[in-house]
Amino acid sequence: MPFLGQDWRSPGGSWTKTEHGGWKRIIMYGEHDLEDNIGEIDLKELCSDNKENLFVGDVCELATTKRKKDLYNNKTKSQFVFEDKWIYVQKGSTKERHGYCTLGEALNRLDFSSAIQDLSRFNYVAKLFQLIARSQLTSLSGAAQKNYFNILEKIVRKVLEDHYNPRLVKNLLQDLSSTLHSLAIHVGRCILVGNVNVWMCRLETIHKWQQQLNNLHIPKQVCIGMSFDDLPLHMQNKVLCNLSDAYDIINLGQATPTLHALSENRILWKNLCHFHFADKQFCRNLVLTNSATVDWKLMYFTLQKHYPIKEHYGDTLHFCKHCSILFWKECGHPCTAIDPDTCLMPISPQHFIDLFKF
Template sequence: MTSPIYCSTDGSGPGSQWIRTRSGWRSSESESTVEESPPDREEVKELLSSHVTKQWHKQCLVQAQGIKGAPPSRAGASENLSYLPILTKTTQEFGYTTLGEALRRMNFLSALDDRAKFNFILDLVHFCVKERLLSLSGCAIRRLLAISSMAIDKMEERSEFGSRDDLKTTLDVFIKKLTEFKKIISCSHSAIQQMINDSEDLKLRLISLQLPVVQRKKKEINLVELPNEIQDKILLSLTTPKDLDRLAKADPNFGEIVSVFEEIHLKNMVDYHWREAEKRDWRLPIWKSSAPESDCENLTPSELRDQHKRLAKKHGLRKDYSSILLFCPKNSILFWDDSEHPYSVNEENLQKILPADFVAFFD
């Protein structure tokens, strides 16, 4: 006697079939008896989060001036912004914000008019050139050159040459990196060579800055005529030996003060820039630390100058900025600290973005 044959979509049993449900495929005896399982909580949260993020990115692009739905990389009217909406994740409609895009769209050029932001922007350019130059687009590299050119104009206009050496170092790194890159690539070098030529022209301008001639008023007080207390404060505010030497050459009276109190001022400069543990490492190579305390005791002025020079290469100089950038994680907005939140939100958890942080922020 033969066993009966059951006709169904699945040979495992009579009348059963595979049904697709929220939790996957399952076997059911009939279509009418399919059990509808409730939606998974995590799945619902993920869908809602994706929807909110998508809508928020659209809102960021609309609120940025001049964008109106166009991709950020093609929105020319959205440049020179005092704040920048940051898109940190790639979506189906829009890409994420890159370092080059931030350099182009933020108002770094016009912000050079503000003395409080000047040093911040110069250091930002330095870190971009030093760490990310070859990964930037041609448009972003030209923007760095434009910022450098504008900075030179402001130095000459204000007769503030304190940042000249720093900018010269940045341009040297710029030329060196592009020259090495030109040797590696095998395509046309015309655009790269033009950037190198432009940076060399900026170096020449930087070296030959002209001090504007200003007619001195009869009753105007000279630096030497200031009270001794103010002169001492000026000397104590100097942060590099070069500044000390320049001031000594500017006036014989200051030259005498520097010659007598040189050791005190040099020690004050070292104390200003570095902590105790860092100061002891000046005789050690860059990769070593934890030197004995005796290495920084009873140093002569020449040794203090050497200590300052070596520590500057090893640990860098301390930088104080009057104005910095802030980032709001909640609204994903980057803006200057001297302005209000672009969306008028009282947000307390704001992140401080220093020049070195700005470069790593878009990684």
């Protein structure tokens, strides 16, 4: 900021009065070469009492903190970890709070990097990242981009190591690859934050992840003791009835002839249709067989083309309408309501995106 007062001396420097009545600027030790030799100078030594207080008080502490921060950023790929796993969702400036929270800030404060280690949250985070890849990449800042791809790398690594839900992550990478290819190549100029060459390198990394997932081979585990086939038929059928994904039912039905017969059960597909779709949608898309009965399996895939299916996750983010705070329910938040449970509202991945659209 320029110095606009009548005094011509710079407010950012230290000045002393000379014998002739003028002013002379005090040049600190090594001021001209300090930036080049910062790695060789011991800040603690400069801050000592023996050096005429060259760096004193907050200045020395700020310089030391900055060096530690730069060292941390160079040696780690993760963002700063917050102790509180919640964020205040603010969409405008008020007298109490200035500014607003962004999508990138939410990714960091809610600690999605640790959330993917929990199987009940993994599908939720992967679906959220898929929606971000489809529509919100251009709104991410540089720090948010770095955090996004660092978490995405951990997601891919978990699938390769634990073989957990590779189909969902394949769809995520496919959508991300299509979006980047369209924005960075077909548009003619990169509208993403950052250098276009950086995004091209990220696109190559995504293709490498896709090849690794395509080459993923899940070894057959030798079961010692009772297996799934040893369960009674009614228990196997109950397991299939608790699955909410049609592709999981089809894949499980390919394991054995018995499971294939259970996966073709009309009641199973009827319950699945009623779980995902409303009754009014059935009347518009009736699928009848030759015997005038409803083919519920074909009905499901017909409805899926026209209507979105119901999302079902083991654990989701929750929003407190009283405090305007977004948080993981297991982690909690400092709620001031008399009955906090009545203020909670589960947040779907799409609703999460909508919260940060301004």
